[in-house]
Amino acid sequence: MRLATWNVNSLKARLPRVEEWLSTFRPDVLCMQETKCADDAFPLMTFQAMGYDGVHYGVGRWNGVAILSRVGIEHVVAGFGDGDTEDAEARLLWGTCAGVRIGTVYVPNGREVGHEQYQYKLRWLDRLRRKVASERPSSEPLIVCGDFNIAPDDRDVYDPAVYVGATHVSAPERAALQSMLDWGMVDVFRRFYDAGGLFSWWDYRAGNFHKGKGMRIDLILMTETLAERATSVLIDRNARKGKGPSDHAPVVVDIDVT
DNA sequence: ATGGTCGCGCAGCGA
Numbered sequence A: 001m002r003l004a005t006w007n008v009n010s011l012k013a014r015l016p017r018v019e020e021w022l023s024t025f026r027p028d029v030l031c032m033q034e035t036k037c038a039d040d041a042f043p044l045m046t047f048q049a050m051g052y053d054g055v056h057y058g059v060g061r062w063n064g065v066a067i068l069s070r071v072g073i074e075h076v077v078a079g080f081g082d083g084d085t086e087d088a089e090a091r092l093l094w095g096t097c098a099g100v101r102i103g104t105v106y107v108p109n110g111r112e113v114g115h116e117q118y119q120y121k122l123r124w125l126d127r128l129r130r131k132v133a134s135e136r137p138s139s140e141p142l143i144v145c146g147d148f149n150i151a152p153d154d155r156d157v158y159d160p161a162v163y164v165g166a167t168h169v170s171a172p173e174r175a176a177l178q179s180m181l182d183w184g185m186v187d188v189f190r191r192f193y194d195a196g197g198l199f200s201w202w203d204y205r206a207g208n209f210h211k212g213k214g215m216r217i218d219l220i221l222m223t224e225t226l227a228e229r230a231t232s233v234l235i236d237r238n239a240r241k242g243k244g245p246s247d248h249a250p251v252v253v254d255i256d257v258t
Numbered sequence B: 001a002t003g004g005t006c007g008c009g010c011a012g013c014g015a
Helices: A011-025 A044-048 A116-135 A171-183 A205-211
Strands: A002-007 A029-033 A053-057 A065-069 A074-078 A092-097 A100-106 A142-147 A185-187 A218-223 A230-235 A251-255
Touching: A002 A011, A002 A100, A002 A142, A002 A218, A011 A029, A011 A044, A029 A100, A029 A142, A044 A053, A053 A092, A065 A092, A065 A100, A092 A116, A100 A116, A116 A142, A116 A171, A171 A185, A171 A218, A218 A230, A218 A251
Parallel strands: A002 A029, A100 A142
Antiparallel strands: A002 A251, A029 A065, A053 A065, A074 A092, A092 A100, A142 A218, A185 A218, A230 A251
């Protein structure tokens, strides 16, 4: 199975790039974040014409998540579906593709440390951890991928000094991510790369992409039973180049599920 | 030149 995650930063603005990318990589599953569209504006037929089924959860303008699959999508759940009051923002969507339970996540940005949005981010991450643990036993195949808005460690930012005191690197955020890893999820990218300087997001401003000033905040977490079958991972930074890119690059994993 | 970007949606905010 080839699975990818990509924060597209508006599906409407990015559709030509997404179509081009799909036809090149032909993933079995593509999880998207920040579609910024409502469900009735999701261009499902465009994807169907390319052989993909798709589900979307969004209310327009901000956030919005989607899953495309050419190996089927079943048991779709929008949001946490944990019985508590549903989050007002569309940041989480689940589906089962070829027997693998998959969640696409757009973790809140947090704005700045201590901000009300930062507290929301930490609460959201804790709720995600509980949701993940209730979704499947850690011994079973489970993938949670997307824009976590967390750089797992200092290798994942271009200059740790720049980010002292900032969101995305704070100890509580990293601890929240670590608690999911402790439960049994693997940041599969790190199974293949030890180096720093390998990023998935670069600010549009000030030519940061061309200066190599980025962060790795788009993650594919999977349970060990899948991670041990992963055969390759890459961040397609070519997708960040050229005219009209998202500020995020897709992350792709190949898993031998035969 | 002394900042430098996008997207949404039409001002200014969020990232």
